[in-house]
Amino acid sequence: MNSPFLPNPLTLPRRTRAKAGGGRHRLRRAGGLLSGLALLGWAGLQVQPRPFPAYPRGAGASEDLPLPAGLPAPVDRFYRQTYGERLPRVTSAVITGRASLRFIPGGPAFPARFRFVHEAGRQYRHYIEVTWFGLPVLRVNEAYLEGVSRQEMPWPIPSSVGDPRGAQGANLGMWSETVWMPSVYLTDPRVRWTAVDEDTALLSVPFGEDRETYVVRFDPATGRPALFESMRYHGADSRDKTLWINQNLSWADFGGVTLPAAGAAIWLDQGRPWAVFTAEEVVYNVDVREYVRQRGV
16 A cells, blocks of 8 residues: 555656666675675685694603692692603793684684794793684784783783783783693792682782782592683773683593693683684794794794
8 A cells, every 4th residue: 555645656757766776786796796895805704724844853862850738639639640750850841722712792703824933931922823714914913022012912901011001911821821731830849829718729820029819629530631721801991800700611632642732712891702722733942932932833
């Protein structure tokens, strides 16, 4: 039924009807173009990048140390099943793998590849390439050297160099990634474990002259640490700390030792992982004194 207030399209002049039809056609074309671009963007995010080349392994063997006595029950159980009665002394590690990164809560996850270089318990640097169709579209260099956090992005970012909040987050990041060399949690004399219950312990790590604490929750079925929980600043502009959760998602064999393969980083206020890092190679006790200060892979 035609409205008395609207013109009947059949009675419009032919030129007016043609214009109306052309407008609809252009809208359909624009909609199709946007759908195609969205599909192309999605397809590019499904392609995983090639891993970085393998890092050369060192020739020297690590020193073995006895497992300390008096550890909290879940800690002792984990280390005995991982290493037995003796622990390797790890002074450095180069961790290489691929990742999934979500820059906006609820946004798409971008594939990436990474290399983390650690002087165990002292300092580190990260090199990350975010990719699309397997090709780098974003390169990130960040480091925590001599207690100072630095970040380099393709675009200008507010400097956090010298800010204790940025350093606090970087220090927690370093100790969280030490899970790929877990013997350091026992061989570094600055690290302390405190018992809580059969499946939980507190891990205290140094931060300059201060200390930070993780609540470490062990999986009662496997005996392995499942969650590392700490209070961390989101960034240099954060006023308050937020609960930061590192979750070990899977485990794999690295040189005869079962270690975390995939780990997720979760901010409590976001409720889902913003990053999942999957280690594919870990090389220990190589000289990284210069490499940790470089950029790129």
